[in-house]
Amino acid sequence: MIKIxxxxxxxxxxxxxxxxxIEACGYLVGNDDTVIDIIRMTNVDKSNEHFTFDPKEQFQALKYARSKGANLIAVYHSHPNTPARMSQEDIKFANDTTMKYLIYSVSEGKLKCFSVDKEKKVTEVEIAVI
Ligand SMILES: [Zn+2]
Structure with a gap:
């Protein structure tokens, strides 16, 4: 569960x-499973099929989260024209098993959340709007 x-x-x-x-991307800041803040990030790929964070912004995001006594608990990105599910590339780059991955499909109007374990098994995580 992730509480947003x-x-x-x-x-x-x-x-x-x-x-x-273009795919939007960013981080959610929080503690455990509760989100307290959002950080919009730049998609340096400027692509409608994938995203890459700017390493300088990533460092700033981490510093910001720590200044709030919190962590970066989720990565979000959009799928402009494809469904809200983890693509092969999303799964490949999802290397943090404690991180949650949110995908908003603009074409479907749906937000979904996933986690990915060490064996690259994808599990859908329930989103609770608080
Ligand atoms: Zn994706």
Missing amino acids: PENIFSEIIEHSKNDYP
Whole structure:
């Protein structure tokens, strides 16, 4: 389960729609399974099929989370024109088993959350809007 405040849930969707047709991406800051903040990131690929974070922004994001006494608990990105599920590439790059991965499909209007274990098995995680 991941608990997301309503305004942050809305911001993921807004960010995804704003960046369309490019994939939007960012981090969710929180403790355990509760999200407290969102950090919009730059997709340096500027692609509609994949995203890459800017390493400098990643470092700043981590510093910001720690300054709040929290962690980066989830990565979100959008799928402009494909369903809200982990692509082969998403699974390949999902190397942190403690991280949750959210995907918002702009074409479907759906937000889903996943975790990926060491064997690259994908499990859907329930989203609770709080
Ligand atoms: Zn993806």
